[in-house]
Amino acid sequence: MTTLPLPALARHSESLRMLLPQTVIQTRRLLTRWTRDPLTVMQALLFPALLLVMLNAVLGKQVSSFAGADALYGSVPMVALVGVMSGSLAGAVTLGRERDEGLLSRFWVLPVHRASGLLSRVLAEGVRILVCTIVIFAVGIALGFRFTQGLPAAIALFAIPVLYGLGFATMVTALAVYTAKAALVEVVSLGSSLLMFFSTGFVPLAAYPGWARPIVEHNPLTHAIDTMRGLSLGGPVRGPLLATLAWSLGAIAIFALPAAIGFRRASRY
Numbered sequence: 001m002t003t004l005p006l007p008a009l010a011r012h013s014e015s016l017r018m019l020l021p022q023t024v025i026q027t028r029r030l031l032t033r034w035t036r037d038p039l040t041v042m043q044a045l046l047f048p049a050l051l052l053v054m055l056n057a058v059l060g061k062q063v064s065s066f067a068g069a070d071a072l073y074g075s076v077p078m079v080a081l082v083g084v085m086s087g088s089l090a091g092a093v094t095l096g097r098e099r100d101e102g103l104l105s106r107f108w109v110l111p112v113h114r115a116s117g118l119l120s121r122v123l124a125e126g127v128r129i130l131v132c133t134i135v136i137f138a139v140g141i142a143l144g145f146r147f148t149q150g151l152p153a154a155i156a157l158f159a160i161p162v163l164y165g166l167g168f169a170t171m172v173t174a175l176a177v178y179t180a181k182a183a184l185v186e187v188v189s190l191g192s193s194l195l196m197f198f199s200t201g202f203v204p205l206a207a208y209p210g211w212a213r214p215i216v217e218h219n220p221l222t223h224a225i226d227t228m229r230g231l232s233l234g235g236p237v238r239g240p241l242l243a244t245l246a247w248s249l250g251a252i253a254i255f256a257l258p259a260a261i262g263f264r265r266a267s268r269y
Contacts, residue, residue, distance in 0.1 A: 019113045026112075026120035030094075031127060037094065044087030044132045049139050052079040056143050059203070067204045069233060076140035077160075077228035078201025081221055083132045084165035085192045091125065091169065092176035092184060099177070099266040108267040118263050121173065122166065129165035133158055147232050157231040160244060164224045167248035174255040177262030201225040220247040 034040045055075050063071035098104050107117060137145065137158075147154040175184055196202060198212060199221040208216050216222055224247075226240035 016113075019116055019119075022112050022116040023119045023123065026116055027123045027127070030091075030120060030124040033094065034091065034124070034128060037090070040087065040090040040094065043090045044083055044128065045135055047086060048079045048083030048132070048136055051082065052076065052136060052139055053143070055079070063203055066207060070144065072140055072143055072145040073229050073233040074201040074204075074225060076137060076143075076145045077225045077232075078196060078199055078221065079140075080133045080136040080161050080228075081164060081201075081224055082192060082196050083136055084129050084161050085168055085188070085195075087128055087132055088125065088165060088169040088172045089185065089188045089192070091121070091128070092172045092188075095121070095173065095176050095266075096184070104263075104267040114264075117267065118260060122169075125166060125169045126162055129162050129169075130158065133161040145232070149231055149234055153231040157228050160224055160228050160231075160241075163248045164220070164244060167251035170252045170259055171255045174259040174262060177259065177266045195219055195221040199225055220244070223247060 034044075052075060056072060060071045060075070063074070067074070104117070108114075147157070172184075172188060175188070179187075198208075198216050199219050200216060201221065205213060205216055205222075220243075223240045223243035226235075227237055227244050229235060230237035230240065
């Protein structure tokens with residue numbers, strides 16, 4: 001068995017010791033930049049909040065009467081997840097901008113841990129997703145949404161957007177470091193819109209025509225919405241939760257390595 005020489009071992013330990021504080025510093029930088037970027041704030045907070053208000057005003061009564069339950073229990077989770085996806089897209093655009101401006105390459109030559117750049121983006125995404133989810137649910141509560149299944153279920157409910165969002169953000173990050181910014185925005189925006197309109201958060205499954213129901217049933221957004229509906233209003237949770245875990249963890253497993261390789265290449269661009 002080979003062992004590292006003492007100087008190399010010391011440098012390795014020092015590098016690991018600095019990983020956490022350097023990751024925290026870069027996470028703070030990303031969050032500060034995002035809060036000062038009007039595009040990110042609009043896509044992650046303002047647009048979803050307005051969308052929720054509009055959906056409730058235009059379709060709320062009709063969907064509620066058709067479904068036999070308040071439409072907010074579907075539209076609030078759906079809009080929260082749409083906000084997660086919109087924010088991830090804005091974060092990916094910021095990543096592409098930093099690559100084009102040479103900021104990533106300047107960080108690469110600094111004496112910082114190589115993993116801190118990517119880890120800070122994961123941590124910042126988690127914080128952003130949680131904050132956006134809290135804001136959307138606050139708007140939902142003002143409109144009449146309530147947590148009827150107790151505090152543990154409410155806490156578990158907030159973990160669903162974080163899990164789903166990290167899977168989606170991993171995929172978008174992998175796409176961002178390999179594709180042009182304009183193409184990324186168009187493709188992801190179109191995909192997010194299709195996921196929203198073909199989900200049970202928009203209208204109940206029975207309201208869709210027969211040819212569309214299999215698409216709606218297997219939509220990853222539908223699984224996450226049904227899980228959050230069950231945790232807030234009541235109903236099946238296990239099946240939708242397992243499907244959400246499969247989609248989210250599968251996306252992370254498939255796109256994490258390409259994202260890491262692409263981020264390394266973009267940092268040396």
